[in-house]
Amino acid sequence: MKKFFACVVLGMMAMVSYAQAITDGHYKKCLVIGAHPDDPESMSGGTMLALKDLGCEVVSVYFTRGEGGIVGKSATETAQIRSQEALDACREMGVRAVFLSQVDGASYVNAEAYAEMLELIKTEKPDLVLTHWPIDSHRDHRNCSILVYDAWRRSGYSFDLYYGEVMTGLQTQNFHPDTWVDISKYRDQKLKAYLMHVSQNTDGNIEAYHDPMEQMRGLEYRCKYAEGYVKQQKGR
Ligand SMILES: [Zn+2]
Numbered sequence: 259m260k261k262f263f264a265c266v267v268l269g270m271m272a273m274v275s276y277a278q279a280i281t282d283g284h285y286k287k288c289l290v291i292g293a294h295p296d297d298p299e300s301m302s303g304g305t306m307l308a309l310k311d312l313g314c315e316v317v318s319v320y321f322t323r324g325e326g327g328i329v330g331k332s333a334t335e336t337a338q339i340r341s342q343e344a345l346d347a348c349r350e351m352g353v354r355a356v357f358l359s360q361v362d363g364a365s366y367v368n369a370e371a372y373a374e375m376l377e378l379i380k381t382e383k384p385d386l387v388l389t390h391w392p393i394d395s396h397r398d399h400r401n402c403s404i405l406v407y408d409a410w411r412r413s414g415y416s417f418d419l420y421y422g423e424v425m426t427g428l429q430t431q432n433f434h435p436d437t438w439v440d441i442s443k444y445r446d447q448k449l450k451a452y453l454m455h456v457s458q459n460t461d462g463n464i465e466a467y468h469d470p471m472e473q474m475r476g477l478e479y480r481c482k483y484a485e486g487y488v489k490q491q492k493g494r
Pocket residue numbers: 293294297396399424
């Protein structure tokens with residue numbers, strides 16, 4: 259029985275130390291790299307706000323401008339609308355926006371794409387990056403994730419890399435966090451920023467999908483709302 263309690267205590271300590279890994283205040287600059295406008299906010303909005311409160315510079319990076327995301331509008335018009343929504347969300351959170359050159363629904367992984375992601379890392383010099391978990395039903399999410407992973411390796415592991423989740427079940431798949439951030443204090447502000455993506459909330463889906471995810475991660479971490487992550491280990 260004693261052994262059982264020791265395991266429980268050690269397990270809880272491990273959970274706490276993982277959580278502190280993101281929000282213990284030692285990070286100076288964080289990039290949150292999402293495939294589409296609204297991905298950084300939905301995946302990590304609470305963590306972004308928590309990091310900002312700790313004095314960390316936070317940059318929201320959009321891999322595409324969401325060109326395919328509004329039915330009945332051209333790619334150019336949609337990109338314009340969704341870029342503005344991303345800027346509005348960033349203003350709400352007090353973070354800077356950066357847009358990369360890929361196109362929603364037509365993203366690719368090749369030498370040019372690897373180079374662009376590595377250039378972003380070299381220019382911004384983050385010590386923390388949050389991006390999509392690579393197993394995802396959306397091709398753009400997968401491509402974005404794998405390019406960030408490659409840039410992490412090519413930069414000589416110059417930052418800590420964590421994967422997050424979006425619309426788990428429908429998009430993120432087989433995701434089991436090892437790291438949690440309590441976002442209860444930031445959840446309303448996160449939602450306000452997220453709701454700036456008016457074009458993506460036509461059926462109220464923003465809360466419908468992400469509220470249960472944040473509550474589930476909160477149950478795992480024994481708080482009201484949490485965001486979950488998996489830390490990329492260096493290995494050999
Ligand atoms: Zn997306």
